[in-house]
Amino acid sequence: MVRWEPGATDRLRVAALELYVQQGYEQTTVGEIAKSVGLTERTFFRHFADKREVLFDGEDLLQHAFVAAVAAAPPGSAPLEVVAAALASTAQHLEERRPWSRKRNQVIAANQPLKERELLKLASLTAAIAEAFRQRGVPDPAAALAAETCVTVFAVAFGQWIADGETRSLATVERDILAEFKQLMTALETAEP
Amino acid sequence: MVRWEPGATDRLRVAALELYVQQGYEQTTVGEIAKSVGLTERTFFRHFADKREVLFDGEDLLQHAFVAAVAAAPPGSAPLEVVAAALASTAQHLEERRPWSRKRNQVIAANQPLKERELLKLASLTAAIAEAFRQRGVPDPAAALAAETCVTVFAVAFGQWIADGETRSLATVERDILAEFKQLMTALETAEP
DNA sequence: AGGTTGATGTCAGTGCCTGACATCAACCAC
DNA sequence: GTGGTTGATGTCAGGCACTGACATCAACCT
Numbered sequence: 001m002v003r004w005e006p007g008a009t010d011r012l013r014v015a016a017l018e019l020y021v022q023q024g025y026e027q028t029t030v031g032e033i034a035k036s037v038g039l040t041e042r043t044f045f046r047h048f049a050d051k052r053e054v055l056f057d058g059e060d061l062l063q064h065a066f067v068a069a070v071a072a073a074p075p076g077s078a079p080l081e082v083v084a085a086a087l088a089s090t091a092q093h094l095e096e097r098r099p100w101s102r103k104r105n106q107v108i109a110a111n112q113p114l115k116e117r118e119l120l121k122l123a124s125l126t127a128a129i130a131e132a133f134r135q136r137g138v139p140d141p142a143a144a145l146a147a148e149t150c151v152t153v154f155a156v157a158f159g160q161w162i163a164d165g166e167t168r169s170l171a172t173v174e175r176d177i178l179a180e181f182k183q184l185m186t187a188l189e190t191a192e193p
Numbered sequence: 194m195v196r197w198e199p200g201a202t203d204r205l206r207v208a209a210l211e212l213y214v215q216q217g218y219e220q221t222t223v224g225e226i227a228k229s230v231g232l233t234e235r236t237f238f239r240h241f242a243d244k245r246e247v248l249f250d251g252e253d254l255l256q257h258a259f260v261a262a263v264a265a266a267p268p269g270s271a272p273l274e275v276v277a278a279a280l281a282s283t284a285q286h287l288e289e290r291r292p293w294s295r296k297r298n299q300v301i302a303a304n305q306p307l308k309e310r311e312l313l314k315l316a317s318l319t320a321a322i323a324e325a326f327r328q329r330g331v332p333d334p335a336a337a338l339a340a341e342t343c344v345t346v347f348a349v350a351f352g353q354w355i356a357d358g359e360t361r362s363l364a365t366v367e368r369d370i371l372a373e374f375k376q377l378m379t380a381l382e383t384a385e386p
Numbered sequence: 387a388g389g390t391t392g393a394t395g396t397c398a399g400t401g402c403c404t405g406a407c408a409t410c411a412a413c414c415a416c
Numbered sequence: 417g418t419g420g421t422t423g424a425t426g427t428c429a430g431g432c433a434c435t436g437a438c439a440t441c442a443a444c445c446t
Contacts, residue, residue, distance in 0.1 A: 003393080003394085003441075003442045003443075004393065004394070004442090008393085008394090029431090029432065029433090030432080030433070030434085031432090039394080039395095040394075040395060040396080041433090041434090042394080042395070042396080042397095042434095042435090043393080043394060043395075045433085045434065045435080046393080046394080049434095050433075050434075051432095051433070051434090078380050079377055079380070080377065080378060080380070112313070115313060115316070116309035116310065116312065116313045117309065119309065119312035119313060119315075119316055120305070120308060120309045120312060122312075123308070123312055141349055141353070141370055141373055142373060142377055144349055145345070145349065145370070145373065145374050145377050146377060148345045148349070149345075149377070149378070152338070152341045152342075152345065156334055156337055156338065156341070160334070177334055177338070180334055180335060180338065181338050181378070182378055182379075184272055184273065184335055184338050184339060184342070185273060185342070185374070185375055185378035185379070186375075186378070186379060187271050187272070187273070196410075196411045196412075196424080196425085197411090197424065197425070201424080201425090222400090222401065222402085223401080223402070223403085224401085232425080232426095233425075233426060233427080234402090234403090235403095235404090235425080235426070235427080235428095236424080236425060236426075238402090238403065238404080239424080239425080242403095243402075243403075244401095244402070244403090
């Protein structure tokens, strides 16, 4: 006989997103989320540090993938080549979850506290990638700038990837954004009007 | 006869930073800040949206300066030239406040909720600059990338500017970081070991 | 059989933040 | 000047996020 239903963490994740979508983040109380899956508010806080973290605690997987990709690039590669390779190899982690990403992103975009948490996660990602570059022997500030470039391209591309009507793969959008970025950093004149 | 001491907002700002420095952000209650300048907790929340905002509500000045600088650049300038000009013209807003910036930054760096708010402010700055580029006729995603570049250089340079032992001006550090960024985006090989 | 583990429940409490209403000096209109 | 208005502040009640301390009890181990 099971004393508790298994997978409490996952059930809380699913229920939270659903309630945030249906009735809004602010209007949803933690007790409500917990009760909807047969748990108490106190137990929610044993699974997640706070009310926001329930939407973000899977991000370390993506972070590990980026760090591993940067570490795995062939020695002697230019930082920008490493960035391109890391973007290409991590895109698959999200490719199959576009509908879920859209749903989640809509909730985050509508609530300032959630935006703040997302930005913190991106900053953490940037810091981890910068450290991976330093491990490759790239000195600061180049390591920091390479990491910022990587996350900027990822974030801009991700925003386009989940836009209405966008059908290209994340990897493709990332490639195009990175190309445009390179061009921007070398162009001396704007396109004539 | 004055019913209230004037400058309540400023007094709260000063008292808050002082208390955050002396006894830590978490250990300081809003009631404590307010009481230390002869006001009540309720009044604090009439001047600032929340406990964090008291450290950040001056940032719109910087944002306006960046937007104005982008708008004021000569027509036909390459986006990167505009970025360089905006960085140069806004640096003066901080040049004279390095000790204060160091003090404030130490508090922010030590507390996750404050880091989150700072990142949100930087994201807001990025969005405003991107909009200013669009007003110049720069299309997306170039406008977004130019804005990200501007804020990235500013943030990296600012971090170096307040580092221990750093004596160069903010404008100088920004120029150097931007130059390194350009080089990174065009270099094909890492420097030989 | 008995002890341990670990996820959960219960309860009390703190601090952030808000809405509603009261106060009262300064200011303005006539 | 009398009287009404304004606006910054105080007071009070309350909701919700989050935490520490302690209890519970099936599963598991010895």
